[in-house]
Amino acid sequence: MAPSLSTTSYALLSLLVIDGGTDEGLTGYELKQRADRTLRFYWVSPAMSHIYTELDRLSSHAFVRADEDTTGKRTTKHFAITPAGREALQSWLHTSEHEFPVLKHPIALRLMLGSMMGADEVRAMLDSYEEALVARRRELEAVREMLGDRDAVAYPARVADWGLAFFDSEASTIDRIRDSL
Amino acid sequence: MAPSLSTTSYALLSLLVIDGGTDEGLTGYELKQRADRTLRFYWVSPAMSHIYTELDRLSSHAFVRADEDTTGKRTTKHFAITPAGREALQSWLHTSEHEFPVLKHPIALRLMLGSMMGADEVRAMLDSYEEALVARRRELEAVREMLGDRDAVAYPARVADWGLAFFDSEASTIDRIRDSL
DNA sequence: CCCGGCTATTCCTAACTGGAACAGTATGCT
DNA sequence: AGCATACTGTTCCAGTTAGGAATAGCCGGG
Numbered sequence: 354m355a356p357s358l359s360t361t362s363y364a365l366l367s368l369l370v371i372d373g374g375t376d377e378g379l380t381g382y383e384l385k386q387r388a389d390r391t392l393r394f395y396w397v398s399p400a401m402s403h404i405y406t407e408l409d410r411l412s413s414h415a416f417v418r419a420d421e422d423t424t425g426k427r428t429t430k431h432f433a434i435t436p437a438g439r440e441a442l443q444s445w446l447h448t449s450e451h452e453f454p455v456l457k458h459p460i461a462l463r464l465m466l467g468s469m470m471g472a473d474e475v476r477a478m479l480d481s482y483e484e485a486l487v488a489r490r491r492e493l494e495a496v497r498e499m500l501g502d503r504d505a506v507a508y509p510a511r512v513a514d515w516g517l518a519f520f521d522s523e524a525s526t527i528d529r530i531r532d533s534l
Numbered sequence: 535m536a537p538s539l540s541t542t543s544y545a546l547l548s549l550l551v552i553d554g555g556t557d558e559g560l561t562g563y564e565l566k567q568r569a570d571r572t573l574r575f576y577w578v579s580p581a582m583s584h585i586y587t588e589l590d591r592l593s594s595h596a597f598v599r600a601d602e603d604t605t606g607k608r609t610t611k612h613f614a615i616t617p618a619g620r621e622a623l624q625s626w627l628h629t630s631e632h633e634f635p636v637l638k639h640p641i642a643l644r645l646m647l648g649s650m651m652g653a654d655e656v657r658a659m660l661d662s663y664e665e666a667l668v669a670r671r672r673e674l675e676a677v678r679e680m681l682g683d684r685d686a687v688a689y690p691a692r693v694a695d696w697g698l699a700f701f702d703s704e705a706s707t708i709d710r711i712r713d714s715l
Numbered sequence: 716c717c718c719g720g721c722t723a724t725t726c727c728t729a730a731c732t733g734g735a736a737c738a739g740t741a742t743g744c745t
Numbered sequence: 746a747g748c749a750t751a752c753t754g755t756t757c758c759a760g761t762t763a764g765g766a767a768t769a770g771c772c773g774g775g
Binding site for chain 1: 541544545548551552575576577578623624627628632633634635636637638639640641642643644645646647648649650651655659662663666670688689690692693695696697699700702703704706707710711714
């Protein structure tokens with residue numbers, strides 16, 4: 354029955370619910386910006402090309418409606434979620450198969466070969482990861498602050514807190530490993 | 535100069551250093567088993583077909599040597615890292631940009647839409663994630679125990695500890711979110 | 716008016732997944 | 746010994762996901 358879409362498809366659909374629910378939908382470009390701002394913290398930031406192919410797919414299932422805007426010389430498309438799309442999202446939320454998170458951690462991968470690097474280089478690597486982590490945390494903090502404690506966005510706020518906790522856990526792991534060298 | 539390989543290529547190369555360093559190399563099949571046991575905790579567990587294509591690629595760069603075993607009726611190939619391969623791995627460790635970790639978190643993604651699910655269903659989802667987390671943690675604990683506190687595997691042990699810390703952080707986040715519902 | 720940066724989309728290629736198909740090997744049972 | 750079964754090992758194919766570059770209109774300031 355329900356066509357099996359990829360998780361990223363549903364992620365985009367959920368962006369259309371959260372960010373594009375009120376007005377007349379978002380362009381692929383805008384969707385990319387929303388994804389870069391929030392989705393990337395707990396999923397991926399899909400490539401532009403990927404977003405457009407997913408939108409085509411969603412469109413073919415009538416889960417999104419594509420409104421062409423031909424006012425200028427260029428026709429741009431605004432995508433909005435349809436009732437069928439909301440239904441599909443609902444039934445996906447209810448399915449009990451919850452996949453386990455996947456962590457692709459290049460730093461841990463390199464740390465595995467620490468003996469080929471030497472303690473100094475390992476320390477330098479951890480330092481630069483810590484810096485990147487601080488920067489990334491600040492970006493997420495900004496998102497978190499924008500959410501505030503409004504009831505309407507209580508769940509997104511919880512997800513943001515989750516991300517912050519992850520960053521903090523990473524930071525303290527870095528400290529512990531550095532001390533162990 | 536250095537042909538740019540994917541991170542997964544280097545990950546497989548590092549498995550050949552760690553697991554296949556002493557004897558005469560590993561088969562693609564064995565490599566898959568090693569990957570399933572350790573690599574998946576901080577990177578991915580590549581599909582068999584992917585492993586073989588990467589081995590072909592590594593072979594074409596002479597970073598691995600393919601020894602054909604024709605003793606039985608079937609010829610199997612054992613792959614061992616070459617000095618050139620070690621060099622490539624070294625220079626990857628030293629030179630390349632350290633990408634930021636990517637976390638693909640289906641549970642967080644669904645939690646985002648918690649208001650479409652209702653508190654009970656959210657709780658159920660968190661419960662089942664917690665269970666999966668406990669199981670996964672146990673598997674990693676087993677790996678960690680096998681490593682012990684031998685100096686030779688001090689770095690892999692640190693990576694395993696990192697993974698355990700991540701699981702613990704996830705568990706406590708689940709608790710906190712459940713309390714907030 | 717033209718230059719640079721933003722908006723918007725498309726195309727091409729590479730990375731990666733999953734499944735099926737095929738075949739040899741080791742084991743344990745009757 | 747014969748046989749079933751599970752494990753080992755490899756290849757092929759079809760599809761999905763991802764990244765980069767190319768293209769082009771839009772929009773403000775000097």
